[in-house]
Amino acid sequence: MKALLIGEYKNGHIDESFYELVGFANKIGASSVGFMVAPLDVKPEYDGKVYIADISKAKDYNPKVHKGLILKLVEKENPDVVVFSHSSYGWDLAPRLAAALRAGQISEVIDVDNGEYIVPFCNAKLRRKVKPNTPKAVLTLQSGAFAPLKNNTAQIEPFDYTEEDTNLEFQGYEVAEKTGVDLTKAEVIISAGRGVGKKENIEIVRSLAKALKGELGASRPVVDAGWLDESYQVGTTGQTVAPKLYIACGISGAIQHLVGMKKSNFIVAINKDKDAPIAEVADVFVAADLLEFIPMLTSKLTK
Ligand SMILES: Cc1cc2nc3c(=O)[nH]c(=O)nc-3n(C[C@H](O)[C@H](O)[C@H](O)COP(=O)(O)OP(=O)(O)OC[C@H]3O[C@@H](n4cnc5c(N)ncnc54)[C@H](O)[C@@H]3O)c2cc1C
Structure with missing residues (x-):
């Protein structure tokens, strides 16, 4: 089993959820490689190779560009599973990628049992086990469900940017206004x-x-x-x-x-x-x- 772990770089740092993806790969005994759109000098604490697409070109987010990059990497690395966090990035990108790969997509994985993925349903009152019936699968992992795992600094490999999309432009993050009790x-x-x-x-x-x-x-x-x-x-x-x-x-x-x-x-x-x-x-x-x-x-x- 090989996993491609899709990290996120936000507001000047690697989102900690990346290390939960590493913990997940470790738990299922998969070999893994990482990918994220980030500055080329980023230093993920991960014992392996992380492909980095230059954020100054691919921007923080553009679904067409980021999907294009991941598709290229899937071709190169041929993973069995592509793994995202169950974040707004993962919600948006995972289904697009799954459709392009004609792969099964399983959202909000909270555990794994003998090759089957456990996901909540009925507003998380019940849990079910799901197994993809396609050769590849795209997963999103619920935050906090897998213990994070950090190692030495990763081996970085810059990953070429070729796709362009001039129809969309990344405008920045907007923090929701806090009202009431903190x-x-x-x-x-x-x-x-x-x-x-x-x-x-x-x-x-x-x-x-x-x-x-x-x-x-x-x-x-x-x-x-x-x-x-x-x-x-x-x-x-x-x-x-x-x-x-x-x-x-x-x-x-x-x-x-x-x-x-x-x-x-x-x-x-x-x-x-x-x-x-x-x-x-x-x-x-x-x-x-x-x-x-x-x-x-x-x-x-x-x-
Ligand atoms: C995308 C998504 C995001 C979500 N985000 C959140 C979130 O941020 N926060 C969140 O909380 N949930 C969130 N949920 C909902 C979550 O899945 C659960 O439905 C929710 O947490 C359940 O809330 P609850 O424990 O209060 O209710 P229930 O699951 O209905 O539990 C009620 C509990 O009360 C007990 N009980 C009943 N009567 C009594 C009594 N008289 N005395 C003592 N115990 C009693 C019952 O035994 C039961 O264990 C989200 C769900 C989704 C799908």
Whole structure:
């Protein structure tokens, strides 16, 4: 098995997600080569060869140009799998590449089992195993699903730029405006999940946050339901946090939530389902109905 790992270079540095692709290749026992559009003097910490297309010519992003480069490299290296991060770059480029290669595309891989790729579905409530039935496959990997792997400085090989596309011009990155609460600086976060049941019950979690002098956070369904605004959301499409203490209340532990909070120093999960996946990352798991347990805990703390 050979993997072509597509890294991303953004705002002056290699995106750390590249090393998760390296970790993935290592996990499946594949040999690998890397590729990224970057300055030619970039230094990926990767034990192997990384092809670099000059970013001053190919620009940060242009789907036609970047696809053209990768197609050329696929011809040269003949990988079995081309691997992207499940980022906006990967979302846009992986399907284009798969269509051009007539290869199966598997999005949001979170694990591998005996040659089958595991991906979430039904809003990540369930997982299924998928196996491509084409000789090559194009994958995107969910961020945080594979442990990053860094090695020595890579051997760099400049990769020629030939494609041109004058119809599109890269305009730059725009950072989404931050409104509301900034959870990235909080030392204590108490997050409410769908398990709170209804908007009014958010107050139960808010009281605990107040008693612990912490900030209130939320999983996505709580935001989608309009119980809290999106500035409270933790996860892939919310904030990434690393507080000293994170208490997940009625949160199942979907990968998209875990990615945003699993670097917390100490994690407590309160969940009535003792088999909830959040148990895998929790230091303390309280198997209880949060509607009974949290008011008791808050009253002890405020006595
Ligand atoms: C592209 C994409 C991006 C996403 N981005 C994010 C993101 O940034 N952040 C995010 O959080 N999610 C995100 N999601 C959604 C994610 O996949 C999950 O659906 C979501 O995290 C589940 O939220 P939850 O754990 O609150 O709800 P559920 O999965 O419904 O879990 C509720 C939990 O509460 C427990 N529970 C129920 N009642 C009680 C009670 N009375 N007491 C105690 N426990 C109880 C249940 O046992 C269950 O474990 C994303 C999904 C997609 C597809």
